Amino acid sequence: MYRVWNFLTNYSLLLILGAIIALIWANTNPSGYHHFVEFVIWDHAPIGHLHDGHRTLTLHYLVNDILMALFFAIAAKEVWEAVTLKSGSLRGKKAATPLFATAGGMIGPISVYLGLAMLMGSDTYDAVANGWAIPTATDIAFSYLVGRLVFGAGHPAVRFLLLLAIADDAAGLIILAIFYPSGDLAPEWLLMSFGAAIAVYLLFNWLPRRLDRGNQARPNSTMVRRSLGGLPYIIAGCISWYGFMMSGLHPALGLLPIVPAIPHADRAFGIFAEAEQYLHDLLNVMEHALKHPVEIILFFFGLLNAGVEFSSMGDATWLVLAGLIIGKPVGILIFGWIAAVPMRLGIPEGMRIIDLVVIGCVAAIGFTVSLFVASVAFDAGPVQDAAKMGALFSFAAAIISIVAGKVFRVEKHRL
Template sequence: MNQTLSPSFPRYGSFREARRIAAILRKETVGGILLVIAAVIAIVWANTPLADGYFALRDLEVGYEPWHLRLSLGAWAADGLLAIFFFLVGLELKREFVAGDLRRFSTAIVPIAAACGGVAVPALIYAAIVWQQPELRHGWAIPTATDIAFAVAVLAIIGSHLPSALRIFLLTLAVVDDLIAISIIAIFYTDRIEILPLVGAFAVIAVYGIVAQRFRSFFGDRPFAAWLILLPIGVVAWALMHASGIHATIAGVLLGFTIPVLHRRVDRAAGVDGPGLAEEFEHRFRPLSAGFAVPVFAFFAAGVSLGGWDGIGAALLSPVTLAIVAGLVLGKPLGIVTTTWLVTKLGRIRLDPALRWIDMVGVGLLAGIGFTVSLLVAELSFESGSPAHDHAKAAILSASIIAAVLAAIVLGIRNHQYGRIRARDRVDADADGIPDVYQQQERPDGWFKPQPGERQKPS
């Protein structure tokens, strides 16, 4: 007797969403390559006879002192430029909750659980290794982050045909991971809170949200109005958040979360639908973030003087180095794969028959590339110039490279199978322009009808 198949994992979602994510990942690929180049330049420069020039540039202070905004260029990159990156994180979070995999429990549970496991296990491994040295415990969150730009750059370099469903899962996991990282920074890495600036920041963010929600009504189809009106309001919110003592990048997330995601009707009389404000902002800000903001931050954050062979040896044997490398390279894939396996077993969710759990290990290793946010947390964890600070940065780079190499090996071995899956996913039997894999129908009970040509199996 035939039985319906249990829900499958990972989900494909809609064809439109798959194309949107593919476009995002193409932009992040370029950004990831620029990020790596910027980091390499910084490390090489910081370990040459010209190192003093690098550190003088990084520590050069500019800004208006009465507003407490006289900061070093390195601080401007961490607090200012990364706010653009986190603004896009807020946009992506909003989209996922409104129209993506996170809008329904059935599709949200696996990536959310995987992200939580990918944060908890590295943190526990780090804490276990450095527990005997209390001064190092504050860095427990360093190995919990995922750098999606670096990860997709690795995919581009190795030429992986990673299936669309796995790419969507990786991006969704990274978005949830970013949300957790943002929460950790706001809760655990805030030393002081100034109430008045904080209240002012929230008030300005509320105004920003009201204007953004009614943007089309106020200004119609005038994109330049966003730069003239919303951008100054956003800058004020960022400055007030910075003055409050909470890391200023949190303002970027909150501002991004206020932007309307759904498409808006531009010209009702003509019946023409145009992109919503979220789509416009993503189109305008993602190249700025991936091509400039994040690489510049990496340039100023990654430069660390290793002090010759003796310094490299000391860094390699440092407990903070061992803790970060173990957390990112071992803890990330272990936490992601184990949690995903448990949730799918308990939820009676089957892995796509064309995939194997080794594919999830490869995704877990990609998630172990924790470069950008890990560097930010390292900046917040240890005093600049201290051995722990420098060792943490060296460890983040080393761990990210190791995770990237291992992911390249695992996914490279499976690349032939991914090619077959890609060919399967391109089949469009009814020639309607949408591959059949995106048109499978979900029953009200959450189970799926099998695809044409797929043999039914017992659940």
């Protein structure tokens, strides 16, 4: 239990606290809460929401569109490692079945969400259809925590779940970029973002290493690291973020082009691995430096996004819940079985096919990313609030997962 509590405090406690405070505040003093969320920091600012022909920087915009870029950058770092490194968890045959299961874990929720919406009638479908991506999300931290509780830390299903969640994050980033722009698209501004990434990579990563060829002491790389540290990448990140904002893509994704440009070790131990703290390449050093600031950012994200009144429950609430709690397990089971049995890709030793159902229940905890998608899928109002309530209620998947573990006789594996 100590390990569970330690994990919770490291990755999730402040987020939960922010969400709880928001729920209490919104249901006891809704006008005060919404005034706080839309508090204007800077009117006629160079960045922010467009309002009456000028940009206004609000507290909500600061957290959701600017500071959450750091959260998505960390997620992108994990995906980048998993895909590109030789030891990456999403490379080779070992990742094939989890990747198929991930596809099922997205197609299943979308099918359930849109299918039920169509059955509710055209008016309901038109009102909620843009939220189809909300139930595709899997909250990595909470799912990993519940997975350890259900399967035990040493069970291969936990590793399978983690691979699935990382792949889900990668797909989620793509969906946000393509299907949920923050304004009118002006893709020419992306030249600024990718230009900044290419320039900082060539000047401060590739060139020093090129000059150091054959020299074990690596004087140029060391000089650049000691004298500049992460400053060039921070500046490039700001330029890239601005390019994303002006392009119409969601600016919270603005740091993604910079992540691959930062010097990185040729190996990684994996997300949540304690050994990661012993890697001293610049990308890992920057990630470790961001850990506590991002925890605080997630507190404010929960505070500014989870404040919905219980009376706001509606069709979108039940559609999001159905997509997560029904669509995720069914989709993961079907696609995982197809990959493991007919396609003969197999599953990890020590796992059973029926464990895919339990993994699907655990992966149905959407929370953080589902809340974020709900905030960009709908304009502020009853439908957005109802969808957010569904994302919050997805915590019920934790209880369902524990029950499913008992029903399907999951045997816990300790480390």
